[in-house]
Amino acid sequence: MNCLTYPTGAVVSPDYAIRVGELLEQFGTPDADVAWLLCDRHPASARALMIVDEHLAAIEYTYGELAEASRRAAAVLSAAGVGRGDRVATVMGKSAQLVAVVLGIWRLGAVYVPLFTAFAEDAIRSRLADAEVRLVVADEDQRAKVPAGDWTLIVAGTDSPDGLSARLVAASWQGIGSTPVGGDGALVHMFTSGTTGKPKGVVHPVRYAAGWQSYLEFGLGVGPDSVFWCGADPGWAYGLYTAIVAPLAAGVPTLLLRGGFSAADTWTVLKDRAVTDYTAAPTVYRGLRASGLPVPQGLALRRLSSAGEPLTPEVNDWARDALGLEVHDHYGQTELGMPIGFPHHSSLRRPVLAGAMGTSLPGWEITVLGEDDDAPVESGQTGRLAIVVAGSPLMTFRGYVGGRGGDRFRAGGAYFLTGDIASIDADGIVRFSARDDDVIIMAGYRIGPFDIESTLLQHPAISEAAVVAGPDEVRGEVVEAFVVLAPGAAVSDDLVQQLQQWVKKNYAAHAYPRRIHFVQSLPKTPSGKIQRAQLRQRRREDAGLGAGAR
CATH class of the missing domain: 3.40.50.980 (Rossmann fold)
Structure with missing residues (x-):
């Protein structure tokens, strides 16, 4: 088993539990000092950060x-x-x-x-x-x-x-x-x-960061000789902890590219900065694939990873041919960190399987609970994906602000429900089936329908609105809206554009509905809750429903 010595002097132990324990002790002491852990303990002359600007010029910081x-x-x-x-x-x-x-x-x-x-x-x-x-x-x-x-x-x-x-x-x-x-x-x-x-x-808490350094080492396989780039935005958990917190803690230089995604810029940065380890949402890889741009010669890439949404098989079909590498899918949540994936660490690596999420990473134990009870199901059966709390020392989540979230802990706190439906085979490989809520994962961003629906309902032409995930070849999923018009309003292409701009302006530029359907009514439960599952089924059965726009 290979060991890695990081610039901090930390050695990745052959015993993964020992290494996880070392990280938890480091971040979990009563006198843990974040600035010291992420910055002050490192040699002042050591490289810490590279910023690549909009013109692709780079500035390094120690x-x-x-x-x-x-x-x-x-x-x-x-x-x-x-x-x-x-x-x-x-x-x-x-x-x-x-x-x-x-x-x-x-x-x-x-x-x-x-x-x-x-x-x-x-x-x-x-x-x-x-x-x-x-x-x-x-x-x-x-x-x-x-x-x-x-x-x-x-x-x-x-x-x-x-x-x-x-x-x-x-x-x-x-x-x-x-x-x-x-x-x-x-x-x-x-x-x-x-x-x-x-x-x-x-x-x-501060000790939550231990899980992200463990993920950097085991899941991403980033080592002291890596040139590391995480393409995710630091405004979200994955980007903040993977692009900034974990590499600074480990003493591994990290790269940040200003501005949004561009296939041409991504290829240029990967080549010019000799990036060896790259992680981004699957939509980025689909964007590179769809761009039609030639793959630059002389890339230094050794490891590719993705997170934020399910990795669809065509990404690795392309990556194997174009890059001679496979993208390793990883799964996590803001509440937890990164408990599942296909690890890159040489002693943990296993074949990447299409349609699978990977296996539990060091510091985590996972199971699948039955749909009707809180007992683990047999291997291969589909059920509710859950974290085994006692077997997951890297888990820090205890509840949401305000005391909410207790219903996600089951069997007296023994299990934490992730909110996803999956199966685990006899080899420990997890296969994602569906989300048991309606969160939309677009290009790695988790979007809640409630926010967009609330924004649409503020438009004078809309009386009711429901938002679901729609399929998209590049982004994986996009926001798709079903709306009921207010009296006097009329369907038009102009109104579609108005509603899209309304959401961009009043909620978020990335979360506007790419497709809008005008309907007479929305399916609801007897208590008045919108049944989004019926809308998703209706969309599949009748792709020509109403007027739409991309």
């Missing part, structure tokens, strides 16, 4: 430079009244300044609230209010979406007296150290989407 930048950021935040336990949000794109601000938040013992830059004002307002945020740092192009409230706004990237850049230059930071909060101290307060109600708040 741990010493991040330490100074984050101390300056902490000084600015402290002067604004931020202290231990306070919630600080960002609405920022991928940049060195984002990383410095996040580390600065943790230096003060404050709690980070990441917000995706595609969110519209209402989505941002609700999350800021629900998290009781004290201060927001937003990019200049995002400031207009941050509403007034019980929080202070600092605009990043500006030299105005109130701008973050000017404040950082003037900050007196030499006396800024870091505040230990301990393994049970709050690290991140973020939100996950469901099918009913508002997005649910999840608070991650």
Whole structure:
């Protein structure tokens, strides 16, 4: 069995349980210090971060430079009244300044609230209010979406007296150290989407990060000689922990590309930066495949991974032919981290199987419970995918903010329901069947129908709305809406475009309905709840229902 020695001196033990225990001890001690774990303990001259800008020019930063930048950021935040336990949000794109601000938040013992830059004002307002945020740092192009409230706004990237850049230059930071909060101290307060109600708040403790470093080592197989790039956005859990937290903790340089996805830019960065380890949502691989662009010669790629949505078989059909590699599918949730996947670590690797999610990763134990009881089913039978709590030392989730989530624990807390339907064969291979809720996973983003429905219902032409997942060759799934018109409104292509723009403006640019169906009524239960499963079935049976748009 191979061992890897990381720049921190940590050795990946032949006994996976030992290594998981080492990470839990490291992140779980009563005096755990996040800034030290992610930054200060590393050699100041060691490479930490590479930012590739919109013109594909790259700037590298050392741990010493991040330490100074984050101390300056902490000084600015402290002067604004931020202290231990306070919630600080960002609405920022991928940049060195984002990383410095996040580390600065943790230096003060404050709690980070990441917000995706595609969110519209209402989505941002609700999350800021629900998290009781004290201060927001937003990019200049995002400031207009941050509403007034019980929080202070600092605009990043500006030299105005109130701008973050000017404040950082003037900050007196030499006396800024870091505040230990301990393994049970709050690290991140973020939100996950469901099918009913508002997005649910999840608070991650510091020791939650141990699972992500374990995932980096075992699931992704990233080692000290890797050139690592995670293409996910840090506004979401996978991007935050895989692109920033885990590699900084492990001492492995990480790459962030500013801007959105472009197939041409992705190929250029993979080649020019000699990336060896790449992970992104399956939609990115489908986008590369669909672009028709030639694969550059001389790529250094050794490992490919994906997460955020089921990996469809055509991705690996293409990857094997085009790249001579296979994409390893990985599965996780904001509440949990990454418990399942096809690991890249040489001592855990097993053949990638089409249509399968992988097996349990170190630090996790999984099972499948029956549909009608809370007992594990036999191998190969389909049921409710669950985490075995006692066998999963990396699990930190105990409930949502406000005490919700208790119903997801079963058999006296022995199992945690993931909300997915799956089977596990005799070899421990998990095969996904379906989600038992209606969350839409589009290009790796989890989208709750409730938010979009609520936004559509604010349009004067709409009296009722329901949103489901529709199939899409590139994105995996897209938002598909069924709407009932208000009296006096008429179906038209112009109205379709109006509704799409309405959702973009009032909820999120990425979550607008690609297809809209106008119907006379929506199927409902006797209690009045919309039956989305019937809408999905109706869509499959009658693809020509109503007017639609892409």
